[in-house]
Amino acid sequence: MTTPLSPSLRHALQGNLLVRGAAAVMTGRAGAAARAGAVDIRIRDGRIAELAAGLVPGADETVIDATGCVVYPGxxxxxxxxxxxxxxxxxxxxxxxxxxxxxxxxxxxxxxxxxxxxxxxxxxxxxxxxxxxxxxxxxxxxxxxxxxxxxxxxxxxxxxxxxxxxxxxxxxxxxxxxxxxxxxxxxxxxxxxxxxxxxxxxxxxxxxxxxxxxxxxxxxxxxxxxxxxxxxxxxxxxxxxxxxxxxxxxxxxxxxxxxxxxxxxxxxxxxxxxxxxxxxxxxxxxxxxxxxxxxxxxxxxxxxxxxxxxxxxxxxxxxxxxxxxxxxxxxxxxxxxxxxxxxxxxxxxxxxxxxxxxxxxxxxxxxxxxxxxxxxxxxxxxxxxxxGLPGVGTLAPGQSADLAIYEVGGLRFAGFHDIATAPVAAGEPTPVRDVFVRGRHVVRQGEVVGLDVDKLRREARAALEVLMA
Ligand SMILES: [Zn+2]
CATH class of the missing domain: 3.20.20.140 (Metal-dependent hydrolases)
Structure with missing residues (x-):
């Protein structure tokens, strides 16, 4: 028997989401299927249910506004x-x-x-x-x-x-x-x-x-x-x-x-x-x-x-x-x-x-x-x-909802003709706004959810003293 996931994680995987308004979505697939265009992404129970333009939010869905963003598979x-x-x-x-x-x-x-x-x-x-x-x-x-x-x-x-x-x-x-x-x-x-x-x-x-x-x-x-x-x-x-x-x-x-x-x-x-x-x-x-x-x-x-x-x-x-x-x-x-x-x-x-x-x-x-x-x-x-994880790595119906939403509204990206390429072609810094892993919101507005940053910084500083000595 494997150890079951914690109740909080199980709960986090249940969300129904609609990622809406992205300027471009890359699918992770090869060749002509690499680009999905400006589509919305519907997520049900941690998996992608639908990719299509102009999806209308359901009553039970949380809308993630991705205007000014591009979406990649995680x-x-x-x-x-x-x-x-x-x-x-x-x-x-x-x-x-x-x-x-x-x-x-x-x-x-x-x-x-x-x-x-x-x-x-x-x-x-x-x-x-x-x-x-x-x-x-x-x-x-x-x-x-x-x-x-x-x-x-x-x-x-x-x-x-x-x-x-x-x-x-x-x-x-x-x-x-x-x-x-x-x-x-x-x-x-x-x-x-x-x-x-x-x-x-x-x-x-x-x-x-x-x-x-x-x-x-x-x-x-x-x-x-x-x-x-x-x-x-x-x-x-x-x-x-x-x-x-x-x-x-x-x-x-x-x-x-x-x-x-x-x-x-x-x-x-x-x-x-x-x-x-x-x-x-x-x-x-x-x-x-x-x-x-x-x-x-x-x-x-x-x-x-x-x-x-x-x-x-x-x-x-x-x-x-x-x-x-x-x-x-x-x-x-x-x-x-x-x-x-x-x-x-x-x-x-x-x-x-x-x-x-x-x-x-x-x-x-x-x-x-x-x-x-x-x-x-x-x-x-x-x-x-x-x-050996065929259920991840691509954005398509049935796949795990693992996705990265990059904020490309800044001046650095204003001259782009093909904004879908920005994270790879422009490299860092391309700010990550939101990240989902099997539908769980793990980065929200550029911050890691559930992470005490100040505490981690203090612990890292103390650890460096041990490792430098
Ligand atoms: Zn190595």
Whole structure:
């Protein structure tokens, strides 16, 4: 039995709404279906009932006036590390590449994340994501060590429910440190055992996992990095364990050239071939980054339907490179967008991420590389596909009412000929006015509903003192 939703949340999901008067609605779908035009959106019991122009409000409906706004599907962020929300712009890591950044920013501080401090980071991270219009977050959470960490999974689900975010807990962690990064060895934390890892995943699945097409709580199996976190012989066992429970698989892969070299030297193959040899490919698997991949690897990912989380800002910030997303999308790889932890980004915003994704591939390969509609598709429906949540990511009848309403009445947008493109083409700041997750009002007039901002600011300040020391 999964834990039932709280009475207040059940109540919040019952509202009947009519979002009226938007200048434009983007659907998240591909091609010609990407634009719905200036339509109204009727919401019944948390799901979209109707999209059409000129809808008349019913007696039992609350009208949300979206005049001067554009509406997008809520963004689906497919790779994040919420605990990093208290580790932005750590000086020691500002000019470091991935290896040095890991050793100087997150790893030395892992042991300082008490449950309270962790909750502060998670609350900050969820609030920041909601305020960019993000409604689903896949959190790759790896603060697990021998005898510690199980309570943090519960904390993630509790904090997400309190603020209304749909959460996919990608249950990370490692069962060996010997093969891990030197920076991790320096923490003196003891890795958990395989039994601890798998036992906790079983517990999380039983308690939280909702397999519905728009489930608000999901669990995925996500050892932190395949070649480091587990002995290779166990990778296949973990994949079989996940599939036996109907859970998806996620991990980091090919984030840097160093990683590709490591695989070539140690295993005499490319990283994608390595995971293929251990049953880690398929439509139930998605990898974060894939910055350095060969044409053969792209073909293998595409032919197996293996998904990817594109994290362009983090990859640029760490100097890792630019993932060949155009080639991957053309090869049939399901592409999605992730913020990655904000310790290597400084911005937990899917609008910022989408804006950068739209631009960076053009800088590299010309203006035909990306279109606004396609970037929205990657960041919404694409994310829903890799997470196995077909009931979210698009605005259409029957879909979960996850939507972001952007205020585009300001002077910054007065010259726009095609206002529907504004959040992606203009990027930040495109103010989010309202956000709904399965019909629940989670951002109202630019403020996160139910969040004590002053208290959170005080807690964050106190937490920084612990983490800076
Ligand atoms: Zn990551």
């Amino acid at each position: 963004w689906v962020n497919t790779h994040h590390h919420l605990f990093q929300n208290l580790l932005k712009a750590v000086p020691a890591g500002m000019n470091a590449d991935l290896q040095d950044w890991l050793a100087s920013v997150p790893y030395p501080r892992l042991a300082r994340f008490t449950p309270d401090l962790f909750r502060t980071a998670v609350r900050l991270g969820i609030a920041e994501l909601l305020l960019s219009g993000t409604t689903t977050c896949a959190d790759h959470h790896y603060l697990y060590h021998h005898g510690h960490g199980a309570e943090t999974g519960d904390a993630l689900f509790e904090e997400a429910e309190a603020l209304g975010m749909r959460l996919v807990l990608c249950r990370g962690g490692a069962i060996q440190s010997a093969g891990d990064h030197p920076g991790m060895r320096a923490t003196a934390l003891v890795p958990e055992t395989l039994d601890e890892m798998l036992g906790d995943i079983e517990r999380l699945k039983a308690r939280y996992h909702d397999a519905a097409p728009d489930g608000l709580r999901r669990v995925a199996v996500a050892p932190t990095t395949p070649t480091f976190s587990l002995p290779p012989v166990l990778l296949r066992e973990v994949a079989g364990f996940a599939r036996g429970m109907g859970l998806r698989l996620h991990t980091h892969l090919s984030e840097t050239d160093n990683y590709v070299r490591f695989c070539a030297e140690k295993y005499r193959c490319t990283p994608v071939q390595f995971v293929a040899d251990h049953d880690w490919l398929g439509p139930d698997v998605w990898f974060a980054h894939l910055v350095t991949v060969t044409p053969d690897e792209i073909r293998l990912l595409g032919s197996t339907g293996t998904g990817m989380a594109h994290c362009p800002v983090s990859n640029a910030r760490l100097g890792s490179g630019i993932a060949p997303v155009r080639a991957m999308a053309d090869a049939g790889v399901p592409v999605s967008i992730g913020v990655d932890g904000v310790a290597s980004n400084e911005s937990g915003s899917m609008v910022h991420e989408a804006n950068f994704a739209w631009l960076v591939h053009r800088a590299l390969g010309g203006a035909a590389q990306t279109r606004v509609e396609e970037v929205i598709h990657w960041g919404t429906a694409g994310g829903a596909q890799v997470l």
